[in-house]
Amino acid sequence: MTTTEKIIIESAPMEDTPDTDILMEVKDLTTYFYTEFGIVRAVENVSFNIKQGEFFGLVGESGCGKTVTALSCLKLVRFPGIIEDGEVLFRGTDLLKMRDKDLRKIRGAEISMIFQDPLSSLNPVFTVGEQIAEVLRLHEGLKKDVAQERAILMMKEVGIPLAKERVDDYPHQFSGGMRQRVMIGRALSCNPSLLIADEPTTALDVTIQAQILEIIRQLQKKFGMSVLLITHNLGIIAENCHRVGVMYGGYIIEMASVEIIFKDPRHPYTQALMAAIPRLDLTVDQLQTLPGSVPDLIDPPSGCRFHPRCPYAREKCTDEVPPLESWTPDHNVACHFHEEISNI
Amino acid sequence: MFSSRTQRRKKKLLKKLKKSRTKKASELSGSQLAIAFRRFRKNKAGLLGLMLALIIFLIAFFADSLTTFPPLEPMGLSYDYTPYYLPPGTVEGAIATRDTGHLIYYISPDFPFQDGSFETPDFVLSQRWDVEEGWEFVSLLEGQPVIFGWWAARSTGEGILSQNLSSDENIDLLYTQIVFQVYLDGEEPTTLYVFFTYEDGTYSKTYEFNIDGNNTWVRMNEYFYLYPFNMSIREKIRNPVKISFYKDNNGSDILLDYITLYAGEYFQNEHIFGTNWWGHDLYSKLVKGSQVSLIVSIGAIILSLAIGLPLGLVAGYYRGKTDEIIMRITDIFLTLPFYFVMILVIMVLTDTPDLDNLIIELGITAEIIVVAVLVGLGIFGWMGITRLVRATIFQIREMDYVEAARCLGASNKRIMIIHILPNVLAPLIVVVTFALAVNIVAEAGLAFLGFTDASLSSWGRELEDGVRIVSVAWWPVLFPALFIITAVMSFNLLGDGLRDAFDPRLR
Ligand SMILES: Nc1ncnc2c1ncn2[C@@H]1O[C@H](COP(=O)(O)OP(=O)(O)O)[C@@H](O)[C@H]1O
Ligand SMILES: [Mg+2]
Numbered sequence: 001m002t003t004t005e006k007i008i009i010e011s012a013p014m015e016d017t018p019d020t021d022i023l024m025e026v027k028d029l030t031t032y033f034y035t036e037f038g039i040v041r042a043v044e045n046v047s048f049n050i051k052q053g054e055f056f057g058l059v060g061e062s063g064c065g066k067t068v069t070a071l072s073c074l075k076l077v078r079f080p081g082i083i084e085d086g087e088v089l090f091r092g093t094d095l096l097k098m099r100d101k102d103l104r105k106i107r108g109a110e111i112s113m114i115f116q117d118p119l120s121s122l123n124p125v126f127t128v129g130e131q132i133a134e135v136l137r138l139h140e141g142l143k144k145d146v147a148q149e150r151a152i153l154m155m156k157e158v159g160i161p162l163a164k165e166r167v168d169d170y171p172h173q174f175s176g177g178m179r180q181r182v183m184i185g186r187a188l189s190c191n192p193s194l195l196i197a198d199e200p201t202t203a204l205d206v207t208i209q210a211q212i213l214e215i216i217r218q219l220q221k222k223f224g225m226s227v228l229l230i231t232h233n234l235g236i237i238a239e240n241c242h243r244v245g246v247m248y249g250g251y252i253i254e255m256a257s258v259e260i261i262f263k264d265p266r267h268p269y270t271q272a273l274m275a276a277i278p279r280l281d282l283t284v285d286q287l288q289t290l291p292g293s294v295p296d297l298i299d300p301p302s303g304c305r306f307h308p309r310c311p312y313a314r315e316k317c318t319d320e321v322p323p324l325e326s327w328t329p330d331h332n333v334a335c336h337f338h339e340e341i342s343n344i
Numbered sequence: 345m346f347s348s349r350t351q352r353r354k355k356k357l358l359k360k361l362k363k364s365r366t367k368k369a370s371e372l373s374g375s376q377l378a379i380a381f382r383r384f385r386k387n388k389a390g391l392l393g394l395m396l397a398l399i400i401f402l403i404a405f406f407a408d409s410l411t412t413f414p415p416l417e418p419m420g421l422s423y424d425y426t427p428y429y430l431p432p433g434t435v436e437g438a439i440a441t442r443d444t445g446h447l448i449y450y451i452s453p454d455f456p457f458q459d460g461s462f463e464t465p466d467f468v469l470s471q472r473w474d475v476e477e478g479w480e481f482v483s484l485l486e487g488q489p490v491i492f493g494w495w496a497a498r499s500t501g502e503g504i505l506s507q508n509l510s511s512d513e514n515i516d517l518l519y520t521q522i523v524f525q526v527y528l529d530g531e532e533p534t535t536l537y538v539f540f541t542y543e544d545g546t547y548s549k550t551y552e553f554n555i556d557g558n559n560t561w562v563r564m565n566e567y568f569y570l571y572p573f574n575m576s577i578r579e580k581i582r583n584p585v586k587i588s589f590y591k592d593n594n595g596s597d598i599l600l601d602y603i604t605l606y607a608g609e610y611f612q613n614e615h616i617f618g619t620n621w622w623g624h625d626l627y628s629k630l631v632k633g634s635q636v637s638l639i640v641s642i643g644a645i646i647l648s649l650a651i652g653l654p655l656g657l658v659a660g661y662y663r664g665k666t667d668e669i670i671m672r673i674t675d676i677f678l679t680l681p682f683y684f685v686m687i688l689v690i691m692v693l694t695d696t697p698d699l700d701n702l703i704i705e706l707g708i709t710a711e712i713i714v715v716a717v718l719v720g721l722g723i724f725g726w727m728g729i730t731r732l733v734r735a736t737i738f739q740i741r742e743m744d745y746v747e748a749a750r751c752l753g754a755s756n757k758r759i760m761i762i763h764i765l766p767n768v769l770a771p772l773i774v775v776v777t778f779a780l781a782v783n784i785v786a787e788a789g790l791a792f793l794g795f796t797d798a799s800l801s802s803w804g805r806e807l808e809d810g811v812r813i814v815s816v817a818w819w820p821v822l823f824p825a826l827f828i829i830t831a832v833m834s835f836n837l838l839g840d841g842l843r844d845a846f847d848p849r850l851r
Contacts, residue, residue, distance in 0.1 A: 074751060076747070076750060076751060079663065079664060104753045104754070104755055105753065106753070107750070107751055107752060107753040108751065108752030108753035108754075109753060112751065112752060113748070113751040113752075114748075115744045115747065115748060116744075117744055120743050120744040120745060121744040121745050121747075121748045122745055122748075123745040123749070123763055123766075123767070124745075124767070125377075125766040125767060125769075126766075134749075134752075134754075134762075135752045135753070138752070138753055138754060138758075139753060183748070186748075186752065187751075187752065
């Protein structure tokens with residue numbers, strides 16, 4: 001209980017407030033999967049932006065489209081997934097219109113991504129040093145030994161003890177937390193301006209989670225990069241992020257600064273999340289306060305995808321998809337009746 | 345107070361504990377391959393398979409020095425006194441010339457020679473076996489007098505060429521009587537020159553004969569010194585003698601004919617596996633045959649890999665239409681009945697007169713057969729590899745590390761070669777080992793069906809020969825079968841061991 005309160009109070013310290021240049025802007029991103037069971041409408045009209053040096057959180061239940069959103073940003077969605085619509089403007093150029101060759105120069109060098117499972121994110125047949133060095137050789141054209149030296153430096157940077165000795169070890173010789181550190185080191189080795197971290201701590205146990213996030217936070221400050229942090233853990237959001245987008249059924253349904261999201265949520269779904277705050281240690285998936293289940297993205301509910309579970313649902317909600325509207329300049333909500341819904 | 349016994353026990357236990365701990369630590373270090381190797385070392389059956397497989401490879405590699413008799417090319421000649429299919433353990437003598445393989449014939453130690461002596465010679469001269477012209481009436485220059493009927497070695501009937509096999513105790517040279525007949529069509533007396541030269545040109549000698557030309561056959565029976573003094577048998581064997589006959593034609597010599605005589609060494613050995621239908625030493629033939637068997641099965645696998653691996657990689661990585669097309673091709677090949685197609689090929693290779701002639705003209709029948717079997721096995725053996733590689737890639741490409749590599753800017757080609765291929769390697773090693781066993785059986789099967797050549801010896805071919813006489817002799821069937829079974833079993837054990845070593849479920 002006390003930790004919970006502390007989290008809310010301490011969240012998003014003001015001195016960290018980033019400068020306002022927009023690094024990446026995602027506009028109306030829509031991605032479908034054409035499976036044999038039907039079209040999976042995984043991401044619909046998602047728009048958000050990440051500013052220079054900002055820690056942006058994306059939160060939502062499992063299966064709501066967070067990972068697909070992140071992959072779409074890097075144009076990494078593979079068959080049967082197709083990016084139907086949208087723009088991903090990175091420093092003003094649309095990544096989705098780029099040629100593959102140019103895009104490869106951005107991936108890993110400008111935008112890096114780390115995944116949920118550090119166990120499977122590293123290739124079992126190469127040493128960790130080789131795998132970090134690979135990125136450096138790929139993007140900076142470094143010689144093998146130089147790259148290896150840099151890999152050791154990077155391993156020190158992410159807090160791997162005895163980096164020099166361990167550089168020639170294989171992934172299976174590392175613990176989960178250490179592997180995730182290696183992954184972070186690998187992703188940051190070329191000093192990217194954006195790190196996409198897709199549930200970087202979900203597979204780790206709690207004490208390690210904190211350490212990993214601490215490292216990401218430290219390196220973010222040190223290198224001044226932006227971070228897109230995907231999670232389904234509200235505690236992680238509260239502790240780390242400046243701004244948050246809440247996803248539900250492929251849509252971003254609310255987006256605001258962390259304080260606003262926690263203190264003044266406007267969307268009934270976000271409110272339901274916040275209602276579970278005393279038990280913040282729970283993940284969003286374990287949320288019991290809402291009736292009904294996660295929407296089926298093959299045959300999604302008409303209108304607002306949340307309406308079958310919404311206590312305030314009216315006729316309009318079944319007919320029309322609510323647009324993501326500005327409620328206050330820094331607070332966007334996608335609910336037809338967000339003005340009427342009182343804060344709980 | 346602890347008794348000293350307890351103390352000792354404790355010490356022992358601690359020592360054991362320490363040992364097991366260090367063992368565990370070392371077990372976890374190293375690459376995936378290193379770990380698999382360490383696990384494989386503990387697999388007794390796998391090690392046995394590896395050992396047997398190594399032995400088989402060594403046998404094939406050192407086949408030439410392991411044979412106790414020169415592996416014979418079938419002669420198609422029957423010597424009445426040589427019993428076919430001698431049982432294991434029979435001791436026989438034989439004569440080998442410099443180009444081993446051109447062994448002349450076996451001599452039973454107790455068989456009396458033509459002259460009634462039971463003595464076995466230690467040295468024999470023979471005409472090179474494959475110079476068939478030597479057996480016939482041949483004229484090198486048309487319209488010229490003919491020298492014919494060269495017969496090297498101990499002759500059967502009216503010896504045209506016979507040798508005095510014993511060398512004089514005082515004079516260490518071979519004193520040979522050569523009988524030859526010359527047909528001379530001129531009336532005038534002629535000089536006949538006989539030149540003795542060594543292949544390497546280190547020795548030559550000339551004899552001169554004056555012959556009265558009278559339009560008839562002239563039969564000559566002369567003694568020649570073939571080798572100089574102090575020449576060892578080994579040297580004699582190394583130095584075939586070329587004997588050329590020239591006729592003086594008013595000052596310009598005309599070559600009438602020539603013959604090369606090969607010295608041969610007599611030796612005596614035991615047929616440990618007996619002899620086959622042709623009377624050849626079975627052990628030597630099987631040892632030599634391991635080369636063909638292994639070359640064919642390994643070559644076929646290399647071919648299968650060359651076809652199957654890239655196809656599997658492409659199908660697995662690109663999926664979609666590419667995969668669809670490749671998989672349909674694979675299906676088509678899988679539906680083709682292997683043996684039926686191969687029998688068709690046999691018929692084409694052996695029954696089409698034109699191709700037959702071509703093969704004879706090229707003179708590479710045996711090689712063609714080996715290559716045909718190899719190619720046949722290779723072409724019918726890649727589908728499994730393609731399917732395995734494809735399935736493994738389907739599995740691996742879903743792994744996060746492939747996605748991670750892509751996220752970090754690696755290209756498709758790079759991902760395929762650097763990240764996916766090494767992970768395909770482990771299951772591939774296992775499959776290749778099993779395929780080796782399958783190919784050995786298939787090669788034997790093809791040889792058994794007749795897909796072989798008379799001059800080839802492979803395990804399958806020996807088995808086929810053996811089956812013909814299985815009602816009278818058991819050894820020509822048993823020993824080839826044992827070789828095949830051992831090879832197949834060892835490769836299967838090895839494959840099993842490797843699979844266990846690589847199996848991630850046991851990790
Ligand atoms: N390769 C795929 N094929 C079909 N459907 C997919 C694929 N990847 C993701 N999806 C679907 O897209 C939706 C969003 O998935 P995802 O973004 O992974 O969720 P999460 O928010 O947990 O990261 C899910 O309903 C999932 O079933
Ligand atoms: Mg996800």
